[in-house]
Amino acid sequence: MRGRNLGTGLGGYRLTDAVTTTDTPADALEPYRTRVREARLTRSEDLIYNNSHEHAAVLIEELFLCADREVGVLCHDLNRPVYGSAGVIAAARSFMSRPGAQLSIISDDQLDDDHPLLTAINELTAEGASVRRIVKPDEFGFVGFNFMVADQCAYLFESDASEPYATACFNAPDLAAKMYDIVNVMFGVAPETAVTQEEMVA
Numbered sequence: 001m002r003g004r005n006l007g008t009g010l011g012g013y014r015l016t017d018a019v020t021t022t023d024t025p026a027d028a029l030e031p032y033r034t035r036v037r038e039a040r041l042t043r044s045e046d047l048i049y050n051n052s053h054e055h056a057a058v059l060i061e062e063l064f065l066c067a068d069r070e071v072g073v074l075c076h077d078l079n080r081p082v083y084g085s086a087g088v089i090a091a092a093r094s095f096m097s098r099p100g101a102q103l104s105i106i107s108d109d110q111l112d113d114d115h116p117l118l119t120a121i122n123e124l125t126a127e128g129a130s131v132r133r134i135v136k137p138d139e140f141g142f143v144g145f146n147f148m149v150a151d152q153c154a155y156l157f158e159s160d161a162s163e164p165y166a167t168a169c170f171n172a173p174d175l176a177a178k179m180y181d182i183v184n185v186m187f188g189v190a191p192e193t194a195v196t197q198e199e200m201v202a
Contacts, residue, residue, distance in 0.1 A: 033058050036168075040066045040154070043171040050156070050166040057085040059156050059168045060148060064091035066170060067150035071095060072104045072183035074136075075146050076161060077111065084116040096121045096129050104183050105133035137186060149179040 032055060039048055040062045050056050060082060064071060075083075082088065095101055103121065105111070111118065111133060121131060136143065146158040146166075154170040157179070169175070 029054055029058070036062050039170045043153075045169065045171045048168045050168065051164055053079070053081045053164070056082045056156070056164070056166065057088050059166070061085075061087040061091040062170075063148055063150045063154055063156060063168070064088070064095045066154050067095055067101075068098065069100065070102050070104070070149075070151055070180065072106075072149045072180050073147075074106045074143070074179075074182065074186075075148075076108045078105065078107060078115055078117060080116065089117055089120045092117055092121050093123075096131070099129060101129040103131045104187060105131070106136050106183065106186050107133065108136055110135055132187065134187065140186065147179050149176045149183070152177045152180045155179055 036048055036058050038044070039046060048059065050059055056079075078084075092103070096103060113119075118131070118133075144159075144161055146161045148156045153173050153176050154168070155172060155176045156166055156168040157175075158164075158166040
C-alpha cells in the first residue's frame with residue numbers, strides 16, 4: 001500500500017494560507033498562535049505551515065496539548081531553541097502529568113541528559129507515564145524527514161530534515177498512524193512490515 005505524499009499536499013487535505021516569514025517577530029506570532037490553537041480545538045483538517053523556529057515551537061506546544069496518550073518524535077537532536085522553549089516545556093509537562101502518557105523520542109544523535117525538555121519532564125511524570133528514547137537504529141539508514149505525532153491523529157512533518165519548513169494538521173488519522181507505525185517499528189514494537197519509508201514519501 002502506498003502512502004500519500006507528505007511533502008507536497010497530503011492527499012487532498014484543504015490548504016490554509018501559508019505564513020512565509022523565516023524569522024517571526026513577536027508581534028506577528030500571536031495571530032499564528034491563535035490560528036494553530038483554533039485548529040487544535042476544532043480538530044481542523046486544514047494544513048498549517050511552518051518555516052521558522054517560533055512557528056515550530058507553537059505547533060509542537062499545541063501538539064503536546066492535544067495529546068491524551070501518545071506522542072512520538074523523530075528528530076535529529078531535539079532542537080533546543082524549539083523543544084527547549086518555555087511554551088513547549090510547559091505543554092510537555094502537562095502531557096506527561098497524565099496517567100499512562102507515553103513520550104517516544106527517536107534521535108539521530110544521543111541526546112544530552114541535561115536537555116531542558118528532558119530535565120523538565122523527568123521532574124514531573126505521572127504514575128504510569130513514561131519516556132522512552134533511542135538513537136535511530138543503523139539498519140534504517142538515512143531518514144531524510146522529521147516528524148512529531150500526537151495520539152495517531154495530529155502531526156507535524158518536515159519533509160526535508162535539513163530545511164526549516166514543515167506542515168502540520170490536527171485531524172489526519174491515516175497519516176498520523178503511519179508516522180506512529182514508524183515509531184513503533186524503530187522501537188521494535190510493531191512488525192517491520194507495518195510501514196516503510198517509501199510509503200511515507202511516495
